[in-house]
Amino acid sequence: MAYNKENYRRIRAAYQTKYLKAHEEADRRMAELHAKSPAIAAIDRELAMAGAEIAMAALGTGKEYKEKLAAVKEKNLALQRERAILLKNLGYPADYTLPPYECELCQDSGFVGTKMCECMRRELVLAAYEExxxxxxxxxxxxxxxxxxxxxxxxxxxxxxxxxxxxxxxxxxxxxxxxxxxxxxxxxxxxxxxxxxxxxxxxxxxxxxxxxxxxxxxxxxxxxxxxxxxxxxxxxxxxxxxxxxxxxxxxxxxxxxxxxxxxxxxxxxxxxxxxxxxxxxxxxxxxxxxxxxxxxxxxxxxxxxxxxxxxxxxxxxxxxxxx
Ligand SMILES: Nc1ncnc2c1ncn2[C@@H]1O[C@H](COP(=O)(O)OP(=O)(O)OP(=O)(O)O)[C@@H](O)[C@H]1O
Ligand SMILES: [Mg+2]
Ligand SMILES: [Zn+2]
Known part of the structure; x- marks a missing residue:
């Protein structure tokens, strides 16, 4: 493979912009939602804590840690269920605060693992047709x-x-x-x-x-x-x-x-x-x-x-x- 270098550079840069935009949009929506619903804001804070706890618990070994891990995981799921209901009641789609990627497969990175995503390959081919x-x-x-x-x-x-x-x-x-x-x-x-x-x-x-x-x-x-x-x-x-x-x-x-x-x-x-x-x-x-x-x-x-x-x-x- 020898894609036109200029096209490749341009399209890689466009993917980086796309990726950042999706994340900025997710942040913006999150802020909007938190302003509207203090309850969701509180849950999101707790979820962030639970996430850190899961990461910590996963580091340990032995029975005690296993039980702890199961407990935080359970708490996490319960919080997520509660959040989903609140979100729905406010009339938002379930994925409202997730980054709105154009391609879920590569999450707008252009790559799935080390392999170029089909969406990016297609863009390169279209650019090559064009030029x-x-x-x-x-x-x-x-x-x-x-x-x-x-x-x-x-x-x-x-x-x-x-x-x-x-x-x-x-x-x-x-x-x-x-x-x-x-x-x-x-x-x-x-x-x-x-x-x-x-x-x-x-x-x-x-x-x-x-x-x-x-x-x-x-x-x-x-x-x-x-x-x-x-x-x-x-x-x-x-x-x-x-x-x-x-x-x-x-x-x-x-x-x-x-x-x-x-x-x-x-x-x-x-x-x-x-x-x-x-x-x-x-x-x-x-x-x-x-x-x-x-x-x-x-x-x-x-x-x-x-x-x-x-x-x-x-x-x-x-x-x-x-x-
Ligand atoms: N075998 C074929 N089947 C279908 N269409 C053909 C075929 N051969 C030629 N054509 C069509 O006929 C037209 C003339 O063909 P083409 O332009 O390829 O000829 P050429 O050999 O390049 O001629 P020139 O030497 O004048 O440039 C084009 O519209 C082309 O799509
Ligand atoms: Mg000809
Ligand atoms: Zn893709």
Missing amino acids: SGLGELMKTQSFESFSLDYYKADPVEAEKMQKNLEILHTYAENFDTGADNLILLGDTGLGKTHLSTAVARRVIDRGFDVYYTGAIAMFADFEHARFGTGLGEQMADPARYVDCDLLILDDLGTEVTNQFTNSCLYMVLDQRINLRRPTIINTNLTGKEIRARYTDRIASRILGVFKPLLFVGTDVRRQKLMK
Whole structure:
């Protein structure tokens, strides 16, 4: 597991605040109740004493202590019963002065023992979805919504696409640092973005930090970082491209390639390869076109290190429009 560090810090801090708030609220309610009911205030004082007595008695051994322990325990229960009745008569719920935790399981600590509570894991995953750059794509493009029917016209193509689907599914289920680098090659509308989004979602669910970007947006971010120009607003820190566990670089080849974009691309790929952080590239370019377009240092990395998956068939975008 390698949750995005910034998200983790932020969510841990939010849990601490949540926990403190629940306790402050319990204190506030206790004070309110005591002001309203001196009888309950008196019982709560006695309960606090009884609690201390139980703790003391439990330290001792022998028959005498055992009897004493049983007696204070009995007194304690009697006080609690009395308190419950008073509380009910005043019209309060039975748990009124307990801290109102959002999650009873971890009492808003985010952990059950040493294990992360499901509620915190869910928050981390939601934050990761939010920051993955996938946005709306994530809602519709999943393994479940990917149909092999669109490739049926040609049995060879259908088989090839079934294999791609299986490979990507297995990849997502087993993803870890050091997983393969992949390049999804093929014409427009064949499901490259769709399946890489499905992979991203599954890998995020499994607790990894995934970043999805279009090539144009990535180069714009680098340009912005270097020259302070660009479209503003949603500019990402270029370190994000190297830091994430899985980078999905979509539509490589749609950018205007120049020396600057070449150096950025080289830097990102080279660092990620050295750090054994996997990347998935999607492109309409062929291997030959990659060689022609990029420097040798880039092309040899892409063609030598990335495992190619060729997408085939008839433009699914068009098939869907025709229906
Ligand atoms: N096998 C499939 N089952 C269901 N929907 C699909 C399938 N393949 C593609 N689609 C849908 O068709 C549209 C185009 O697919 P996608 O964006 O994945 O193509 P692409 O290969 O990335 O194309 P491009 O090269 O133009 O980026 C999307 O809306 C996608 O959800
Ligand atoms: Mg695409
Ligand atoms: Zn919890």
